[in-house]
Structures are given as structure tokens and as C-alpha cells.
Amino acid sequence: MRAAASDLPILFEDVCVMIGATPLVAALDLLISAGRPTALVGPNGCGKTTLLRLAMGLIAPTRGRISWGGKPQVNVAKRAIVFQRPVMLRRTVAANMRFALASKQHGTDRPDRVADLLRWVGLAGLEHRPARRLSGGEQQRLALARALARDPEILFLDEPTASLDPASTKTVEALIETVSASGIKVIMATHDLGQARRLAGDILFLVGGTLREAAPAAQFFANPATPEAADFLQGNLVV
Amino acid sequence: MTEALTLILAGDRTLYQIVALSLAVSATASLMAALVGLPAGAWLALSDFPGRSFLIILVNALMGLPPVIVGLTLYLLLSRSGPLGPLGLLFTPKAMVLAQTVLVAPIIAALTRQIVHDLWHEYRDELTAMAVGPVRRVTALLWDARFSLITALLAGFGRASAEVGAVMIVGGNIEGFTRTMTTTISMETSKGNVPLALGLGVMLMSIVVLINAIAWGLGRWGTRFSEPGRDLLPLVYSR
Numbered sequence: 481m482r483a484a485a486s487d488l489p490i491l492f493e494d495v496c497v498m499i500g501a502t503p504l505v506a507a508l509d510l511l512i513s514a515g516r517p518t519a520l521v522g523p524n525g526c527g528k529t530t531l532l533r534l535a536m537g538l539i540a541p542t543r544g545r546i547s548w549g550g551k552p553q554v555n556v557a558k559r560a561i562v563f564q565r566p567v568m569l570r571r572t573v574a575a576n577m578r579f580a581l582a583s584k585q586h587g588t589d590r591p592d593r594v595a596d597l598l599r600w601v602g603l604a605g606l607e608h609r610p611a612r613r614l615s616g617g618e619q620q621r622l623a624l625a626r627a628l629a630r631d632p633e634i635l636f637l638d639e640p641t642a643s644l645d646p647a648s649t650k651t652v653e654a655l656i657e658t659v660s661a662s663g664i665k666v667i668m669a670t671h672d673l674g675q676a677r678r679l680a681g682d683i684l685f686l687v688g689g690t691l692r693e694a695a696p697a698a699q700f701f702a703n704p705a706t707p708e709a710a711d712f713l714q715g716n717l718v719v
Numbered sequence: 720m721t722e723a724l725t726l727i728l729a730g731d732r733t734l735y736q737i738v739a740l741s742l743a744v745s746a747t748a749s750l751m752a753a754l755v756g757l758p759a760g761a762w763l764a765l766s767d768f769p770g771r772s773f774l775i776i777l778v779n780a781l782m783g784l785p786p787v788i789v790g791l792t793l794y795l796l797l798s799r800s801g802p803l804g805p806l807g808l809l810f811t812p813k814a815m816v817l818a819q820t821v822l823v824a825p826i827i828a829a830l831t832r833q834i835v836h837d838l839w840h841e842y843r844d845e846l847t848a849m850a851v852g853p854v855r856r857v858t859a860l861l862w863d864a865r866f867s868l869i870t871a872l873l874a875g876f877g878r879a880s881a882e883v884g885a886v887m888i889v890g891g892n893i894e895g896f897t898r899t900m901t902t903t904i905s906m907e908t909s910k911g912n913v914p915l916a917l918g919l920g921v922m923l924m925s926i927v928v929l930i931n932a933i934a935w936g937l938g939r940w941g942t943r944f945s946e947p948g949r950d951l952l953p954l955v956y957s958r
Contacts, residue, residue, distance in 0.1 A: 570863040570944040
């Protein structure tokens with residue numbers, strides 16, 4: 481059962497991440513609230529993954545402050561992430577699920593929960609297969625099921641369909657829509673503008689580690705507020 | 720050589736007694752070394768403290784610890800006038816187990832550290848995102864590295880069973896009590912009793928080959944969990 485306290489909204493106040501003298505993310509002020517998926521878009525190296533990791537609480541800002549539901553970082557129990565290249569544990573599909581469930585301590589409902597989640601992501605029947613022998617699309621779906629096993633309030637997805645074929649992409653996108661419809665806040669980084677258009681309610685457009693535009697998806701695609709965003713949407717190179 | 724094979728095939732009591740004692744001593748020493756080396760190696764891989772690099776270098780260096788030095792040190796400690804003399808362990812199989820444990824523990828610790836370190840590098844993000852605690856992290860890494868670690872344990876057993884200098888010094892090579900394959904081969908060769916030495920040599924080599932075969936087989940079987948399937952390999956290597 482989900483605790484009453486919420487990790488939303490996520491508030492970034494003057495957040496900066498530096499590697500040496502190089503800023504990966506600079507002077508970021510941002511509020512991410514509950515609702516439809518938020519998509520982080522922008523050219524490669526613009527800070528999408530860094531922002532996801534900050535919001536997940538995996539890395540700390542060099543400067544500034546992040547709060548979850550008005551509180552500073554306590555733990556990541558209500559958050560889950562699917563990395564761009566998810567690492568499968570060297571176990572079977574079911575054992576990967578059991579490991580994720582154990583970290584949430586679901587107790588006696590665990591076998592049913594494993595079966596339910598695997599059925600939901602279309603991996604029923606593959607329980608005993610070594611997870612690393614699954615195809616790329618199947619591994620992505622297992623990573624999604626593993627993340628959902630933790631019953632998150634917020635789900636972070638880092639390029640969830642990068643390197644997947646159109647059929648697998650369609651399957652994963654359908655799963656993301658269902659997850660979002662169930663009330664889980666989805667925050668995803670994507671370089672696929674079509675995907676952002678299909679899934680996102682809000683867009684965060686980043687260039688060079690700075691937030692250039694935050695807008696509802698419909699407004700961003702129809703009428704971008706910045707010249708960089710307009711260029712990016714037209715397929716021009718933005719650096 | 721014919722005489723040596725006759726001793727083996729006829730089930731010569733002396734020969735098999737020596738083989739049994741050797742295996743018992745080496746197996747016990749390997750088990751004790753594993754109890755020390757596995758957690759120590761995992762701790763070295765996952766912890767961060769001042770002097771850690773020095774400790775890693777030291778453990779790695781101890782892999783090449785000269786057996787006669789270990790034998791001499793333990794002899795001084797266990798001899799009647801030594802600090803551990805009252806235990807009465809000198810010239811007993813227990814002293815031989817102790818000597819082999821000292822030799823094998825650094826091997827297992829050093830190999831475990833490297834194996835767990837490499838796997839942690841791979842798993843770090845996922846386990847951190849799942850909020851896996853330190854104890855479960857160690858057990859998960861040791862479990863998922865089990866096939867590589869079994870190879871490390873077998874390498875330790877191989878080192879123990881082939882060792883002669885330390886067990887000769889602390890065991891005393893007493894007939895029917897502390898005489899092992901290696902000490903017997905050394906002594907019988909110097910006496911000119913080549914058939915028994917050869918027979919034991921054949922047994923020792925067979926054991927070493929068997930250990931390597933087991934290690935290879937387990938490694939092959941373990942790749943089911945750590946590598947993509949054969950059907951996926953072309954996709955992986957063509958990227």
C-alpha cells in the first residue's frame with residue numbers, strides 16, 4: 481500500500497551539476513507536478529539523463545536544492561527508474577522480478593505479483609529463461625516490470641525505446657500509457673519527438689545543460705517559444 | 720610406470736590413504752579460506768577507506784606468498800616454545816589445514832575482489848535505484864558472480880592440493896598421519912621409490928585436470944546467465 485506522503489511535486493531550485501569546471505546542468509529552476517507524462521527533449525548531451533538522475537535522487541546537485549513533496553531527499557522508495565540500457569541481473573526472468581519485489585517487501589503475494597507483472601508486460605511463459613537471453617525489447621519490458629514491482633509513485637524512463645524496432649516501441653509505449661493512466665507520474669527522456677508528441681503532457685526542452693522551455697506538449701509542438709526549440713522541431717542541428 | 724598404474728588399479732591402501740588425507744586437508748583448507756576470502760574480497764571491492772589501495776596491493780601480492788615462508792612462520796608459532804605451542808597443533812593435519820588456509824585465502828580474496836568489483840561496476844545504478852541495502856548488495860553480488868567465484872575457489876583448491884613446502888614443515892610428513900601426495904612424491908623420489916611417487920603423481924595430475932574440467936564446465940554453464948544467447952550473439956557483435 482502506498483504511503484500517504486507524496487514525493488510530488490519535485491522542485492528544483494537553482495540546481496547545478498558540475499564535472500570539474502564543466503556544467504552538465506546549470507541554474508535549473510523547475511517544478512514537476514502530478515499528471516500526464518513529462519518528456520525531457522533536446523539534443524544529445526543536453527543534460528536529459530543528468531536531470532533524470534537528479535530527480536530520481538541518484539546523484540546530488542553540486543549547487544542548489546531539490547525537494548520531493550516539500551521534503552529533502554530521504555529515500556527512493558516511491559521512485560523507480562528504467563535506464564537506457566537496463567542491466568539484467570544474472571538470473572532468470574522470475575528471479576529478477578523476485579529481487580525487485582524483495583526490495584519492496586511485498587511478502588506473501590510475491591508469486592502472484594511476479595506472474596501478474598510478467599503477464600502485463602507480455603513476458604508470461606518466459607519466467608525460467610535467463611534474463612540476459614531475452615531480446616532487447618523483452619529486456620526493456622522486464623526492466624519496466626521490475627521497476628513497477630516497487631510500486632512507485634514516480635517512474636523515470638531514460639530513452640525507453642532507444643534501439644528498439646517499431647513493433648517493440650509500440651508495445652513499450654502502450655505500456656507507458658497504461659502506467660500513466662494508472663496514476664503513476666512518468667518522467668521520461670527521449671530523443672524521439674514523435675514519441676514525445678504521442679505520450680507527453682508536458683515538455684521540458686534542454687540545450688547545453690540549461691532549461692530553455694517548459695510548456696504543455698500541445699503548445700510546445702504548435703508554437704515553440706524559443707528559436708532553439710523551433711529549430712529543433714524543424715530538424716535543424718541545435719548545439 | 721606400469722608399477723605405478725598397478726598400484727592405482729590394485730587399490731593400494733597406502734596410496735589411497737595418502738590421497739584421501741591430501742584431499743581432506745586441501746578441501747577443509749579451501750573451505751576455511753573461502754569463509755575468510757569471500758567476505759574479505761567483497762568488502763574490499765565495495766568499501767572505501769583510507770589505505771584501501773595499499774590493502775588491495777598487499778592481498779594481490781600475498782597470492783604469490785612462498786609456501787616455505789608460511790610453513791616456517793607457522794612452525795615458529797606452533798612449536799612448543801611458540802605463542803601457539805600449547806595448542807599442540809604442530810605435526811598434525813590441523814596444522815597443515817592452517818598452512819594451506821593461509822596460502823589460499825589471499826588467492827580467493829584477491830580474485831573475489833576483482834570479480835565483485837567488476838560486477839558492482841555493472842550493477843551499481845540498478846541496485847542503488849532499487850535502494851538495496853549493503854548486506855543484500857553483497858549477497859546479491861556474490862550470488863550473481865557465483866560461477867566466476869566457484870572458479871576462484873577451485874583455483875584455490877588447486878593451489879592447496881599442489882602445495883608441498885608448507886605442509887612438509889608443519890606436518891612433518893609422518894607416515895599414516897600427515898603424509899600427503901606432494902610430500903610423499905618428494906620423499907619417495909629422493910629414496911628411489913619411483914613407482915609410488917609416479918602413482919601419486921598420476922593421481923595428483925588427474926585431480927588437477929578434473930578440477931579444471933569442473934571449473935571450465937561451470938563457467939560454460941554460467942554464461943547462460945551472464946551472456947546473450949547464441950541466437951542473439953550476431954546482433955550483439957554486429958553493433
